Amino acid sequence: MNGATHDLVIAGGGLAGASLACAAGVTGRRVAIIESFAVDDERQPSFDERTIALTLSSRRVFEAIGAWAAVADEAGAIESIHVSDRGRFGAARLDRRHVGAEALGYVVPTRALGRALTARIGTMDNVELLCPATAERLEQGAGPVAVHTTDGRRLQAPLLVLADGGRSTLGRQAGLALQTRDYPQMALVAVVGVSRDHGRRAYERFTGHGPLALLPMTGRRMALAWTLPADQARALVDADEAGFLDALQAAFGWRQGRFTRAGTRRAYPLSLGHLRTPVSDRVVAIGNAAHVVHPVAGQGFNLGLRDVADLAEQLADCWRRGDDIGTPAALRAYADRRSRQVRRVERLTDGLIGLFTSTTPGLPTLRTLGLNLVDLCPPVKRMLLERTMGRHGRLPHLVRGALPRGGG
Ligand SMILES: Cc1cc2nc3c(=O)[nH]c(=O)nc-3n(C[C@H](O)[C@H](O)[C@H](O)COP(=O)(O)OP(=O)(O)OC[C@H]3O[C@@H](n4cnc5c(N)ncnc54)[C@H](O)[C@@H]3O)c2cc1C
Numbered sequence: 001m002n003g004a005t006h007d008l009v010i011a012g013g014g015l016a017g018a019s020l021a022c023a024a025g026v027t028g029r030r031v032a033i034i035e036s037f038a039v040d041d042e043r044q045p046s047f048d049e050r051t052i053a054l055t056l057s058s059r060r061v062f063e064a065i066g067a068w069a070a071v072a073d074e075a076g077a078i079e080s081i082h083v084s085d086r087g088r089f090g091a092a093r094l095d096r097r098h099v100g101a102e103a104l105g106y107v108v109p110t111r112a113l114g115r116a117l118t119a120r121i122g123t124m125d126n127v128e129l130l131c132p133a134t135a136e137r138l139e140q141g142a143g144p145v146a147v148h149t150t151d152g153r154r155l156q157a158p159l160l161v162l163a164d165g166g167r168s169t170l171g172r173q174a175g176l177a178l179q180t181r182d183y184p185q186m187a188l189v190a191v192v193g194v195s196r197d198h199g200r201r202a203y204e205r206f207t208g209h210g211p212l213a214l215l216p217m218t219g220r221r222m223a224l225a226w227t228l229p230a231d232q233a234r235a236l237v238d239a240d241e242a243g244f245l246d247a248l249q250a251a252f253g254w255r256q257g258r259f260t261r262a263g264t265r266r267a268y269p270l271s272l273g274h275l276r277t278p279v280s281d282r283v284v285a286i287g288n289a290a291h292v293v294h295p296v297a298g299q300g301f302n303l304g305l306r307d308v309a310d311l312a313e314q315l316a317d318c319w320r321r322g323d324d325i326g327t328p329a330a331l332r333a334y335a336d337r338r339s340r341q342v343r344r345v346e347r348l349t350d351g352l353i354g355l356f357t358s359t360t361p362g363l364p365t366l367r368t369l370g371l372n373l374v375d376l377c378p379p380v381k382r383m384l385l386e387r388t389m390g391r392h393g394r395l396p397h398l399v400r401g402a403l404p405r406g407g408g
Contacts, residue, residue: 011135014046016287016304017163018117022065023312025127035131039114047114051223053298060401070116076217077103079200090368145282158326166288178273186233196257233267279331309398316404
């Protein structure tokens with residue numbers, strides 16, 4: 001395209017942006033990615049203290065883009081999940097054997113993912129990483145879209161991808177501002193030690209305030225994500241280690257033995273962020289810039305990585321055919337492809353929070369009944385797992401572990 005400095009520019013090099021740079025980079029096209037903070041900078045908001053659950057489909061994407069080998073040693077496999085309602089007898093047990101999979105998912109520190117993606121980008125001469133640099137202004141008009149960076153560059157391409165997270169300033173400039181609704185709780189995260197072998201089992205325990213998730217890591221460590229009213233979350237971040245472990249033991253019980261230690265604790269505000277459409281003139285938003293969901297069920301980045309897989313496939317198709325990737329028709333096709341899954345995950349996560357925090361009389365009994373029914377019904381378990389593992393519907397090449405056609 002006349003005047004373009006690159007074939008693709010990505011603003012934001014966190015989990016979603018860096019993954020897309022790897023996926024688009026393998027086509028050999030000129031890709032630029034702009035990121036404000038280096039991977040080991042303490043202020044880096046995407047690669048931080050969180051340890052997140054990746055689905056098996058997300059693992060396949062990481063394998064296909066050449067970033068899995070570097071995190072494999074730090075990835076803890078989830079073989080089963082125990083879902084329960086605190087203080088009640090209902091429970092559902094989901095197991096990898098219900099879907100014949102090697103694992104239901106993997107638990108990986110985001111910092112390890114960041115290092116692996118950055119290293120992979122470094123192996124591709126056609127991918128230019130501008131970091132530290134901030135994309136501050138964009139120009140949408142007749143020709144290619146242009147973006148200005150704080151270090152004085154002006155990059156132009158047929159398509160600009162916004163992967164700059166849930167507070168996207170560029171999104172507002174492009175008319176893609178998220179509609180957000182804050183949840184009254186925060187999520188407290190920490191890596192904790194346990195005295196009993198976890199046997200690669202994850203726990204999702206619903207309390208009156210929201211879910212408490214414990215995910216198996218390598219060794220006798222588990223990643224905790226505990227939803228609490230904001231003031232309690234902050235108090236537990238500031239509590240001494242013994243006080244914190246006591247509170248956790250009281251909330252979770254003794255199923256995993258004793259909680260022996262806790263690493264760095266951090267509390268995150270929670271919100272639901274929704275876009276009517278993720279596309280505007282030669283601009284497309286992916287990852288948290290396009291949708292923010294509650295971390296219950298560990299779906300946020302898995303959903304963002306599916307944006308990456310679908311967009312990478314469409315880019316490779318267009319480039320192979322010599323088509324313009326930024327036309328309204330091409331962007332509409334991408335938006336249509338993504339809308340169903342995004343809406344479904346938004347509804348699922350928001351619905352779960354409503355269902356398990358509601359005090360409506362009779363609802364707790366119905367929940368218990370529901371969990372027991374799921375537990376007794378293998379086809380329902382299979383359906384639930386297939387959907388939450390990202391194996392439902394039409395799967396792009398990357399999700400099947402392969403590069404898009406024309407993708408190197
Ligand atoms: C407590 C908690 C637990 C979670 N657990 C899970 C889980 O188990 N599984 C899961 O799938 N998801 C989980 N998530 C969700 C997941 O963390 C997010 O979906 C993911 O971080 C989104 O990645 P992103 O790259 O879209 O956005 P971000 O992580 O927000 O990254 C945006 C990047 O853009 C950069 N940036 C911003 N503005 C600019 C600019 N103008 N110029 C240049 N760079 C810019 C930022 O520095 C950052 O690197 C969890 C979230 C929370 C809060």
